[in-house]
Amino acid sequence: MTMQSRILSPVTDPSRRTVVRGTLGVGAAALAAPLLTACGGGPSADPKTVTFGSNGADATPKSAYAAVTSAFTKDSGLKVKTNTVDHDTFQKSISTYLQGTPDDVFTWFAGYRMQYFAKKGLARPLDDVWDTIGSGFSDAAKQLSKGEDGKYYFVPLYNYPWAVFYRKSVFKERGYEPPRTWSEFTALAKQMKKDGLSPIASGYGGGDSWSILGAFDYLNLRANGYDFHMSLMRGEVSWTDRRTSRTLDLWRELSPYYQQGAGGRSWQDAAQSLLDKKSGMAVIGLFLGQQITDEKLRADIDFFAFPEIDAAHGQDTVEAPTDGFMLSRKPKNEKGAARLLEFLGSAQAENLYMGADPSNVAVHSAADTGSYNALQKKSAELIASAKHITQFGDRDSDPGFVSTVVLPGLAQWLGHPDDGSALLKKIESQRSRFFTA
């Protein structure tokens, strides 16, 4: 479903990953629920153990979480039993998982997605934990961690911005300038096409259709502003609104500059084409860095904020999804779980995590930023300068609505971008089914 937060170890052959991921997904369809439940349920509450459900199944996050939990064990004397489940399987079965016998603490995402489970009573409020860790977080981070009832339900770990990435050397060779406005942006894309590059790297094949949401979010945010975007995402305004049509019109303007064959390509392959200098730019998250296998390349990667479309909104919003932790509704070891969450909400935990996985930015204000690479530094500045921070299409909205209605619709439309009104009508007709309450 959603993998914008996937933490991938550098992998050279993404297509293989896609297949295996798909297969795990099939397993998920049939087995996820019993599987997860079976793993989660310990035989009895052991006061010396905290269970931790992790979606970090790839090598990099797995070792990063291991570093964090073992430091916690050393610190507190409490053992952490980690139950790692494949990222997609975890997300797909989250609802069943939380209703069964979930682990005490589990990984999750900020935004509507977190609030949904808080509202359904599947997570426990964390106000006591926040009494301890609160001083380390900015107001924006605090806001992100609260449910609709104003209580805290979430401990953030890291975030990462979405932007337009490019290779410095390509821009230097060809004399391109990072664009600031829409007209500069489209003119640059046009020039790139003339120069024989695919202007915008694009791959939303297989399970990667979520990746197109980054462009949709930014187009809508820049053209219509934060408030409209959030109302649209939360199902409060009609999708056939004139403003949404404008977003699609802008997108259509951009679509001729998309890399060809995008519907069958993985995001990793698209990212690779940028690294290989076959594409000029890519609208993607900082996790692009996980695709880099040659460290020398990292210094040649840079990004600019998604260009301004309407001066009234400028570039005031940054899309920066935040990942972190929640507490299940009936933790078997509540005290231990609270201690673990307090630890996870500390600068020390973030430093440990970032030490193993450098393609994210810490949220804790006391986290060590001295060892940041240039991209991380710039990311942190971008996020800090933002007036509004959004999570991501499917985190700011009902994930079912996005994955079964919006995404297939947008992906199909993007294949043949014509007048978007038929598509918007289709999406609108489904809205009430998901946002009734």
Added chain:
Amino acid sequence: MSSVGSAPPAAPPRAPAPARPDAPRARPRPLRLGRGDRLFLTVIVGIPLLALLVFVWLPALASIGLSFTSWDGIEPSDIRWVGLDNYLEIFTNYPPFWPAVQHNVVWLLFTALLPTPFGIFLAYQLDRKIRFTRFYQTAIFLPMVLSLAVVGFIWEIIYNPDNGLLNGVLNGAAPGHHIDWLGDPDLNLWAVLIASAWRHTGYIMILYLAGLKGFDPALKEAASLDGANGRQTFLRVVFPALKPVNIIILVVTVMESLRAFDIVYVLGGGVGSKPGMELLSLLITDNIIGESSHIGYGSALAVVLLIVSLLAIGTFLAQTFRKEDQ
């Protein structure tokens, strides 16, 4: 050989058979089954019956019941009765529904008209004891043995738009062609159907080959003595005589088409239905599995698939038994 040998002894057992039902009637009705026997019978019939009820009928009926409700799958107290709303919505206002129905039909027709006859054809050819027949059998059956992951992996490599085998070959022949096999909504269903046919052919071939092995060669000899050519022998003699196998193949083909899911799911990236590849089975999982599930809506879709399956199977069974009665 075997059927020739079995023909004469087939007669004698028939004679004593009617005697058996008469025997108990003649006697007074004693307790034919001891307590142990009855207990044994109860257990041996009861357990499967219970399993059938609990694991098949109860969920089926629950699905039908839930299809008239709206429920997010979390608190049973939240189940709301909505009557036929789900069905109305699905039939009138669910964009992927009609494409899914259409694709299921395409799937059935395609499978029944291409890979199934081709599998039979291959089986017939391989049965003629040509050289390397075992090698061919193994090669053609191999896809069926492979796990789904491997099948998906193989076709993913073939269809990859940048470095896939198919585009590589096409580029050699006609440079500049860049076909998005799995991404183009007008194309991807066919691409997946070919991958599915690749598996299906071997399956049908093995089934039919098994039938042909048990076929009485004397019939073929008789046909050729009567002057039938190869085609006539197959169509008039072999094919009708293998009716039980034909029925199995038909059932397998229909079932495989209706439950088509796995290979589409894998090649579609494992996230549910994709534009151009919607199928009823995928729409069901789209709505039931996931972070915000719509159990009622998904159940209604499942009931639609159940009805379609029952119609297909029912029609088929009625046809078969009617012919048998005649």
